[in-house]
Amino acid sequence: MPGFKMPLEGKKVGCLGAGAMGGALLEGLVRSGLVPPAHLAASDVREDRLRFLSSKLGIRTCTENVSLVAESDVVILAVKPPQVPAVLEEVAPHVRVERHLLVSIAAGVTTATVERRISGPVRVVRVMPNTPCLVGSGASAYCLGRHATPADGEIVAAIFGAVGRVVAVEETLMDAVTGLSGSGPAYMFLLLDAFIEAGVRVGLPREVARVLAAQTMLGSARMLLESGEHPAVLRDMVTTPGGTTAAGLFALEHGRLRAVIMEAVAAAVRRAGELLSDGEFCQPAGTDNRAAFRRQNSPSNDREFCQRADTDDTVAFRGQNSRSKER
Ligand SMILES: NC(=O)c1ccc[n+]([C@@H]2O[C@H](COP(=O)([O-])OP(=O)(O)OC[C@H]3O[C@@H](n4cnc5c(N)ncnc54)[C@H](OP(=O)(O)O)[C@@H]3O)[C@@H](O)[C@H]2O)c1
Secondary structure: OOOOOOOOOOOOEEEEOOOHHHHHHHHHHHHHOOOOHHHEEEEOOOHHHHHHHHHHHOOEEEOOHHHHHHHOOEEEEOOOHHHHHHHHHHHHHHOOOOOOEEEEOOOOOOHHHHHHHOOOOOEEEEEEOOHHHHHOOEEEEEEEOOOOOHHHHHHHHHHHHOOEEEEEOOHHHHHHHHHHHHOHHHHHHHHHHHHHHHHHHOOOOHHHHHHHHHHHHHHHHHHHHHHOOOHHHHHHOOOOOOOHHHHHHHHHHHOOHHHHHHHHHHHHHHHHHHHHHOHHHOOOOOOOOOOOOEOOOOOOOOHHHOOOOOOOOOOOEOOHHHHHHHO
Protein backbone atom coordinates (compact mmCIF):
# COMPACT_ATOMS: atom_id res chain seq x y z
CA MET A 1 0.00 0.00 0.00
CA PRO A 2 1.56 3.31 -0.98
CA GLY A 3 2.50 5.41 2.02
CA PHE A 4 1.95 2.56 4.50
CA LYS A 5 4.91 2.07 6.82
CA MET A 6 5.44 -0.98 8.96
CA PRO A 7 5.87 0.14 12.59
CA LEU A 8 9.26 -1.55 12.82
CA GLU A 9 10.59 -0.45 9.44
CA GLY A 10 14.16 0.80 9.75
CA LYS A 11 14.19 0.32 13.53
CA LYS A 12 17.04 -1.39 15.32
CA VAL A 13 15.82 -3.59 18.13
CA GLY A 14 18.03 -4.66 21.01
CA CYS A 15 17.23 -7.15 23.72
CA LEU A 16 18.92 -6.45 27.03
CA GLY A 17 18.89 -9.87 28.62
CA ALA A 18 18.68 -12.75 26.18
CA GLY A 19 17.29 -15.56 28.31
CA ALA A 20 14.08 -17.49 27.72
CA MET A 21 11.83 -14.56 26.93
CA GLY A 22 14.40 -12.33 25.22
CA GLY A 23 15.53 -15.24 23.05
CA ALA A 24 11.93 -16.09 22.13
CA LEU A 25 11.24 -12.51 21.07
CA LEU A 26 14.39 -12.30 18.96
CA GLU A 27 13.60 -15.62 17.31
CA GLY A 28 10.02 -14.51 16.62
CA LEU A 29 11.25 -11.30 15.00
CA VAL A 30 13.72 -13.16 12.79
CA ARG A 31 11.24 -15.89 11.83
CA SER A 32 8.47 -13.42 11.00
CA GLY A 33 10.85 -11.37 8.87
CA LEU A 34 9.68 -8.21 10.68
CA VAL A 35 13.21 -7.11 11.49
CA PRO A 36 16.27 -8.20 9.49
CA PRO A 37 18.88 -9.98 11.65
CA ALA A 38 21.32 -7.15 10.94
CA HIS A 39 18.95 -4.81 12.82
CA LEU A 40 18.67 -7.10 15.85
CA ALA A 41 21.06 -7.36 18.77
CA ALA A 42 21.24 -8.93 22.20
CA SER A 43 23.30 -8.30 25.29
CA ASP A 44 23.62 -10.68 28.21
CA VAL A 45 26.09 -11.63 30.91
CA ARG A 46 26.14 -15.20 29.57
CA GLU A 47 28.52 -15.53 26.67
CA ASP A 48 27.43 -19.10 25.90
CA ARG A 49 23.86 -17.90 25.46
CA LEU A 50 25.00 -15.08 23.17
CA ARG A 51 27.08 -17.47 21.05
CA PHE A 52 24.07 -19.75 20.68
CA LEU A 53 21.74 -16.93 19.63
CA SER A 54 24.22 -15.39 17.25
CA SER A 55 24.83 -18.69 15.45
CA LYS A 56 21.14 -19.64 15.41
CA LEU A 57 19.65 -16.29 14.40
CA GLY A 58 22.56 -14.42 12.79
CA ILE A 59 22.07 -11.42 15.07
CA ARG A 60 24.71 -9.23 16.68
CA THR A 61 25.52 -9.88 20.32
CA CYS A 62 27.58 -8.23 23.03
CA THR A 63 28.21 -8.42 26.73
CA GLU A 64 28.07 -4.64 27.20
CA ASN A 65 24.56 -3.36 27.81
CA VAL A 66 25.70 0.16 27.09
CA SER A 67 26.82 -0.80 23.55
CA LEU A 68 23.47 -2.46 22.96
CA VAL A 69 21.64 0.71 23.94
CA ALA A 70 23.92 2.82 21.74
CA GLU A 71 23.12 0.56 18.77
CA SER A 72 19.36 0.27 19.26
CA ASP A 73 16.27 2.39 18.73
CA VAL A 74 14.04 0.02 20.67
CA VAL A 75 15.51 -1.54 23.82
CA ILE A 76 13.65 -4.49 25.29
CA LEU A 77 14.45 -4.85 28.98
CA ALA A 78 14.31 -8.61 29.50
CA VAL A 79 16.32 -9.26 32.65
CA LYS A 80 14.70 -10.55 35.83
CA PRO A 81 13.02 -7.88 37.98
CA PRO A 82 15.70 -7.89 40.71
CA GLN A 83 18.32 -7.10 38.06
CA VAL A 84 16.39 -4.14 36.67
CA PRO A 85 17.66 -1.43 39.08
CA ALA A 86 21.33 -2.14 38.39
CA VAL A 87 20.75 -2.41 34.65
CA LEU A 88 18.80 0.86 34.51
CA GLU A 89 21.48 2.61 36.53
CA GLU A 90 24.10 1.30 34.10
CA VAL A 91 22.35 2.34 30.89
CA ALA A 92 20.48 5.48 32.03
CA PRO A 93 23.25 7.94 31.04
CA HIS A 94 23.19 6.44 27.52
CA VAL A 95 19.45 6.61 26.94
CA ARG A 96 18.50 9.40 24.53
CA VAL A 97 14.90 10.34 25.12
CA GLU A 98 14.43 11.61 21.58
CA ARG A 99 15.67 8.30 20.14
CA HIS A 100 15.00 5.39 22.44
CA LEU A 101 11.86 3.46 23.21
CA LEU A 102 12.24 1.33 26.35
CA VAL A 103 10.08 -1.78 26.45
CA SER A 104 10.07 -3.49 29.82
CA ILE A 105 8.79 -7.01 30.25
CA ALA A 106 9.98 -7.21 33.86
CA ALA A 107 7.02 -8.44 35.87
CA GLY A 108 5.74 -5.94 38.41
CA VAL A 109 8.01 -3.09 37.36
CA THR A 110 5.78 -0.13 36.55
CA THR A 111 6.33 2.35 33.75
CA ALA A 112 6.66 5.13 36.36
CA THR A 113 9.47 3.21 38.04
CA VAL A 114 11.44 2.96 34.80
CA GLU A 115 10.69 6.59 33.94
CA ARG A 116 12.00 7.78 37.31
CA ARG A 117 15.35 6.09 36.70
CA ILE A 118 15.96 7.92 33.41
CA SER A 119 16.32 11.66 33.26
CA GLY A 120 13.97 13.30 30.78
CA PRO A 121 10.68 12.28 29.19
CA VAL A 122 11.64 8.77 28.11
CA ARG A 123 9.10 6.68 26.20
CA VAL A 124 8.38 3.49 28.14
CA VAL A 125 6.03 0.63 27.35
CA ARG A 126 5.40 -2.15 29.84
CA VAL A 127 4.45 -5.61 28.60
CA MET A 128 3.24 -8.74 30.37
CA PRO A 129 3.91 -11.71 28.10
CA ASN A 130 3.51 -15.38 29.03
CA THR A 131 5.51 -18.57 28.53
CA PRO A 132 3.74 -19.77 25.35
CA CYS A 133 5.66 -16.94 23.62
CA LEU A 134 8.43 -19.56 23.60
CA VAL A 135 6.43 -21.52 21.00
CA GLY A 136 5.03 -18.51 19.16
CA SER A 137 1.61 -18.71 20.84
CA GLY A 138 1.98 -16.19 23.64
CA ALA A 139 -0.64 -13.89 25.08
CA SER A 140 0.77 -10.45 25.86
CA ALA A 141 -0.78 -7.27 27.19
CA TYR A 142 0.92 -3.89 27.07
CA CYS A 143 0.37 -0.44 28.49
CA LEU A 144 1.92 2.88 27.57
CA GLY A 145 3.99 4.96 29.94
CA ARG A 146 3.45 8.69 30.40
CA HIS A 147 5.47 9.77 27.38
CA ALA A 148 4.89 6.82 25.06
CA THR A 149 2.84 7.46 21.93
CA PRO A 150 0.28 5.36 20.03
CA ALA A 151 3.03 4.77 17.45
CA ASP A 152 5.15 3.22 20.22
CA GLY A 153 2.19 0.97 21.03
CA GLU A 154 2.15 -0.16 17.40
CA ILE A 155 5.85 -1.00 17.57
CA VAL A 156 5.29 -3.10 20.68
CA ALA A 157 2.21 -4.76 19.20
CA ALA A 158 4.29 -5.73 16.16
CA ILE A 159 7.13 -7.15 18.28
CA PHE A 160 4.91 -9.24 20.56
CA GLY A 161 2.60 -10.10 17.65
CA ALA A 162 5.59 -12.00 16.27
CA VAL A 163 5.29 -14.45 19.18
CA GLY A 164 1.53 -14.60 19.69
CA ARG A 165 -1.45 -12.34 20.32
CA VAL A 166 -1.29 -8.87 21.85
CA VAL A 167 -3.80 -6.59 23.54
CA ALA A 168 -3.49 -3.06 24.93
CA VAL A 169 -4.71 -2.31 28.47
CA GLU A 170 -4.51 0.48 31.01
CA GLU A 171 -1.66 0.00 33.47
CA THR A 172 -4.18 -0.34 36.32
CA LEU A 173 -5.20 -3.66 34.74
CA MET A 174 -1.72 -5.17 34.68
CA ASP A 175 -2.31 -7.15 37.90
CA ALA A 176 -5.46 -8.58 36.33
CA VAL A 177 -3.45 -9.56 33.26
CA THR A 178 -0.89 -11.22 35.52
CA GLY A 179 -3.62 -13.23 37.25
CA LEU A 180 -5.27 -14.34 34.03
CA SER A 181 -2.73 -14.81 31.24
CA GLY A 182 0.59 -14.40 33.10
CA SER A 183 -0.19 -17.18 35.55
CA GLY A 184 -2.63 -18.74 33.07
CA PRO A 185 -0.31 -21.33 31.51
CA ALA A 186 0.07 -22.94 34.95
CA TYR A 187 -3.72 -23.26 35.27
CA MET A 188 -3.94 -24.79 31.81
CA PHE A 189 -1.18 -27.28 32.59
CA LEU A 190 -2.96 -28.26 35.79
CA LEU A 191 -6.16 -28.84 33.83
CA LEU A 192 -4.29 -30.78 31.16
CA ASP A 193 -2.65 -32.93 33.81
CA ALA A 194 -6.08 -33.69 35.23
CA PHE A 195 -7.54 -34.53 31.81
CA ILE A 196 -4.61 -36.82 31.01
CA GLU A 197 -5.06 -38.65 34.32
CA ALA A 198 -8.80 -38.83 33.63
CA GLY A 199 -8.09 -40.42 30.24
CA VAL A 200 -5.73 -42.93 31.81
CA ARG A 201 -8.34 -43.73 34.47
CA VAL A 202 -10.88 -44.67 31.83
CA GLY A 203 -8.37 -46.91 30.04
CA LEU A 204 -6.47 -44.82 27.49
CA PRO A 205 -2.71 -45.28 27.10
CA ARG A 206 -0.98 -42.26 28.68
CA GLU A 207 0.53 -40.97 25.43
CA VAL A 208 -2.81 -41.23 23.67
CA ALA A 209 -4.52 -39.37 26.52
CA ARG A 210 -1.80 -36.68 26.40
CA VAL A 211 -2.19 -36.00 22.68
CA LEU A 212 -5.99 -36.05 22.81
CA ALA A 213 -6.21 -33.77 25.84
CA ALA A 214 -3.66 -31.21 24.61
CA GLN A 215 -4.99 -31.11 21.05
CA THR A 216 -8.54 -30.71 22.38
CA MET A 217 -7.49 -27.67 24.44
CA LEU A 218 -5.54 -26.20 21.51
CA GLY A 219 -8.34 -26.81 19.00
CA SER A 220 -11.06 -25.46 21.30
CA ALA A 221 -9.06 -22.29 21.96
CA ARG A 222 -8.56 -21.82 18.22
CA MET A 223 -12.28 -22.32 17.53
CA LEU A 224 -13.12 -19.67 20.12
CA LEU A 225 -10.65 -17.11 18.76
CA GLU A 226 -11.30 -17.80 15.09
CA SER A 227 -15.11 -17.99 15.25
CA GLY A 228 -15.61 -15.08 17.62
CA GLU A 229 -18.53 -17.05 19.09
CA HIS A 230 -19.48 -17.05 22.75
CA PRO A 231 -18.07 -20.19 24.44
CA ALA A 232 -21.60 -21.25 25.37
CA VAL A 233 -22.54 -21.43 21.66
CA LEU A 234 -19.54 -23.62 20.90
CA ARG A 235 -20.28 -25.76 23.95
CA ASP A 236 -23.85 -26.31 22.80
CA MET A 237 -22.50 -27.66 19.48
CA VAL A 238 -21.04 -30.61 21.44
CA THR A 239 -23.86 -31.09 23.91
CA THR A 240 -26.68 -33.39 22.82
CA PRO A 241 -29.63 -33.29 25.22
CA GLY A 242 -29.36 -36.25 27.54
CA GLY A 243 -26.01 -37.22 26.02
CA THR A 244 -22.50 -37.94 27.19
CA THR A 245 -21.23 -34.34 27.18
CA ALA A 246 -24.24 -33.16 29.19
CA ALA A 247 -23.39 -35.80 31.81
CA GLY A 248 -19.76 -34.65 31.93
CA LEU A 249 -20.70 -30.96 32.10
CA PHE A 250 -23.07 -31.65 34.99
CA ALA A 251 -20.22 -33.25 36.96
CA LEU A 252 -18.04 -30.17 36.35
CA GLU A 253 -20.81 -27.76 37.39
CA HIS A 254 -21.52 -29.88 40.45
CA GLY A 255 -17.83 -29.53 41.41
CA ARG A 256 -18.11 -25.72 41.04
CA LEU A 257 -15.42 -25.65 38.37
CA ARG A 258 -16.30 -22.19 37.09
CA ALA A 259 -16.46 -20.68 40.58
CA VAL A 260 -13.13 -22.30 41.49
CA ILE A 261 -11.49 -20.85 38.38
CA MET A 262 -12.85 -17.38 39.16
CA GLU A 263 -11.53 -17.70 42.71
CA ALA A 264 -8.12 -18.81 41.40
CA VAL A 265 -7.69 -15.82 39.09
CA ALA A 266 -8.89 -13.40 41.79
CA ALA A 267 -6.40 -14.94 44.26
CA ALA A 268 -3.52 -14.47 41.79
CA VAL A 269 -4.55 -10.86 41.14
CA ARG A 270 -4.70 -10.17 44.88
CA ARG A 271 -1.26 -11.70 45.31
CA ALA A 272 0.17 -9.58 42.49
CA GLY A 273 -1.13 -6.46 44.23
CA GLU A 274 0.30 -7.57 47.59
CA LEU A 275 3.74 -8.19 46.11
CA LEU A 276 3.79 -4.80 44.44
CA SER A 277 2.82 -2.97 47.62
CA ASP A 278 4.97 -5.02 49.99
CA GLY A 279 8.41 -4.58 48.50
CA GLU A 280 10.29 -6.04 51.45
CA PHE A 281 8.69 -9.40 50.89
CA CYS A 282 9.61 -9.93 47.32
CA GLN A 283 8.44 -13.36 46.35
CA PRO A 284 9.25 -15.86 43.67
CA ALA A 285 6.99 -16.77 40.83
CA GLY A 286 3.61 -17.83 42.12
CA THR A 287 3.41 -20.48 39.46
CA ASP A 288 6.75 -22.13 40.04
CA ASN A 289 7.35 -24.43 42.95
CA ARG A 290 10.97 -25.04 41.92
CA ALA A 291 11.99 -21.49 42.50
CA ALA A 292 14.47 -21.10 45.30
CA PHE A 293 14.75 -17.92 47.23
CA ARG A 294 17.91 -16.14 46.26
CA ARG A 295 19.31 -12.96 47.63
CA GLN A 296 20.48 -10.50 45.04
CA ASN A 297 22.78 -7.54 45.25
CA SER A 298 19.96 -5.11 44.63
CA PRO A 299 19.17 -2.78 47.49
CA SER A 300 17.12 -4.76 49.97
CA ASN A 301 14.60 -1.98 50.38
CA ASP A 302 14.08 -1.26 46.72
CA ARG A 303 10.35 -1.70 46.89
CA GLU A 304 9.89 -1.04 43.20
CA PHE A 305 11.64 -4.13 41.95
CA CYS A 306 10.04 -7.14 43.57
CA GLN A 307 9.65 -10.42 41.83
CA ARG A 308 6.01 -10.88 40.96
CA ALA A 309 3.63 -13.78 40.89
CA ASP A 310 3.98 -14.45 37.21
CA THR A 311 5.40 -17.20 35.12
CA ASP A 312 9.03 -16.55 35.87
CA ASP A 313 10.85 -19.79 36.14
CA THR A 314 13.97 -19.18 38.10
CA VAL A 315 14.89 -16.25 40.22
CA ALA A 316 13.31 -15.01 43.34
CA PHE A 317 14.39 -12.12 45.42
CA ARG A 318 13.99 -11.38 49.03
CA GLY A 319 15.55 -8.40 50.74
CA GLN A 320 17.71 -8.91 53.79
CA ASN A 321 15.17 -7.22 56.01
CA SER A 322 12.40 -9.53 55.00
CA ARG A 323 14.50 -12.53 55.96
CA SER A 324 15.00 -11.36 59.49
CA LYS A 325 11.39 -10.30 59.83
CA GLU A 326 10.14 -13.67 58.78
CA ARG A 327 12.04 -15.60 61.31
N1 LIG B 1 9.46 -16.35 31.49
C1 LIG B 1 8.20 -15.91 31.48
O1 LIG B 1 7.25 -16.61 31.26
C2 LIG B 1 7.89 -14.47 31.73
C3 LIG B 1 6.57 -14.04 31.67
C4 LIG B 1 6.29 -12.69 31.89
C5 LIG B 1 7.32 -11.79 32.14
N2 LIG B 1 8.59 -12.27 32.20
C6 LIG B 1 9.67 -11.32 32.48
O2 LIG B 1 10.66 -11.44 31.50
C7 LIG B 1 11.92 -11.11 32.07
C8 LIG B 1 12.93 -12.16 31.63
O3 LIG B 1 12.48 -13.42 32.04
P1 LIG B 1 13.18 -14.74 31.49
O4 LIG B 1 12.33 -15.87 31.91
O5 LIG B 1 13.53 -14.56 30.04
O6 LIG B 1 14.52 -14.71 32.37
P2 LIG B 1 15.94 -15.42 32.06
O7 LIG B 1 15.74 -16.61 31.21
O8 LIG B 1 16.64 -15.55 33.37
O9 LIG B 1 16.70 -14.31 31.17
C9 LIG B 1 17.35 -13.18 31.71
C10 LIG B 1 18.76 -13.16 31.14
O10 LIG B 1 19.38 -11.92 31.52
C11 LIG B 1 20.70 -12.25 31.97
N3 LIG B 1 21.21 -11.18 32.83
C12 LIG B 1 21.28 -11.13 34.19
N4 LIG B 1 21.83 -9.97 34.58
C13 LIG B 1 22.12 -9.27 33.47
C14 LIG B 1 22.71 -8.01 33.24
N5 LIG B 1 23.10 -7.21 34.24
N6 LIG B 1 22.88 -7.61 31.97
C15 LIG B 1 22.49 -8.40 30.93
N7 LIG B 1 21.94 -9.60 31.09
C16 LIG B 1 21.75 -10.04 32.35
C17 LIG B 1 20.51 -13.55 32.68
O11 LIG B 1 21.74 -14.20 32.93
P3 LIG B 1 21.82 -15.13 34.28
O12 LIG B 1 20.91 -16.28 34.02
O13 LIG B 1 23.27 -15.49 34.35
O14 LIG B 1 21.35 -14.28 35.42
C18 LIG B 1 19.64 -14.29 31.67
O15 LIG B 1 20.39 -14.85 30.62
C19 LIG B 1 11.71 -11.06 33.58
O16 LIG B 1 11.75 -9.73 34.02
C20 LIG B 1 10.35 -11.63 33.79
O17 LIG B 1 9.66 -11.00 34.86
C21 LIG B 1 8.91 -13.57 31.97
